[in-house]
Amino acid sequence: MERLLLKxxxxxxxxxxxxxxxxxxxxxxxxxxxxxxxxxIKLYEETxxxxxxxxxxxxxIDNKYIGDVWCYGIDEAAEKQAxxxxxxxxxxxxxxxxxKDALKQFSKLVFERYAVSRLCAFTYKDNKRSIATLESAGFxxxxxxxxxxxxxxxxxxxxx
Ligand SMILES: CC(C)(COP(=O)(O)OP(=O)(O)OC[C@H]1O[C@@H](n2cnc3c(N)ncnc32)[C@H](O)[C@@H]1OP(=O)(O)O)[C@@H](O)C(=O)NCCC(=O)NCCS
Numbered sequence: 001m002e003r004l005l006l007k008x009x010x011x012x013x014x015x016x017x018x019x020x021x022x023x024x025x026x027x028x029x030x031x032x033x034x035x036x037x038x039x040x041i042k043l044y045e046e047t048x049x050x051x052x053x054x055x056x057x058x059x060x061i062d063n064k065y066i067g068d069v070w071c072y073g074i075d076e077a078a079e080k081q082a083x084x085x086x087x088x089x090x091x092x093x094x095x096x097x098x099x100k101d102a103l104k105q106f107s108k109l110v111f112e113r114y115a116v117s118r119l120c121a122f123t124y125k126d127n128k129r130s131i132a133t134l135e136s137a138g139f140x141x142x143x144x145x146x147x148x149x150x151x152x153x154x155x156x157x158x159x160x
Pocket of ligand 1: 088
């Protein structure tokens, strides 16, 4: 059995992630912000500040870096919520149960680390693997909406 570990993100991971996620199939599945490598590095540096509104971990299997799981829009004061995303950029590891385990571990970590009681996530409706991953990790669908002709779903996980 492969060993899954969530590890701290370093600048080197940010560079690898940016390069590996320049992938049309992943871009079609996931509406993430496509900036330059410099933008990605600046965002990473923001996460190192004490009052950072985002936090991420890298997904490692048997010591191999295969993806990232992170949260953003952390709001401990008013809404007590954060938004979560996950990408395994190494497609040879898709469909092996790693995504759902990583998301479960990461959700637990965020609830322990931050004063939030709700995790929120968006996904495209036709991204069946992403939907199954969210539902497997306990997220419930609250809404469907159409944006630029694409149907998206809004999910939430409440702290137990
Ligand atoms: C989404 C992603 C993180 C899922 O990780 P993964 O390791 O491939 O997923 P898992 O193997 O853990 O499978 C999770 C669920 O999807 C199901 N699944 C796997 N392949 C599937 C497929 N082709 N179609 C439908 N469901 C599928 C699994 O059966 C499992 O559900 P279950 O627990 O009910 O059996 C990964 O595929 C990825 O990085 N995709 C591109 C980026 C993306 O879409 N991110 C999601 C943004 S929220």
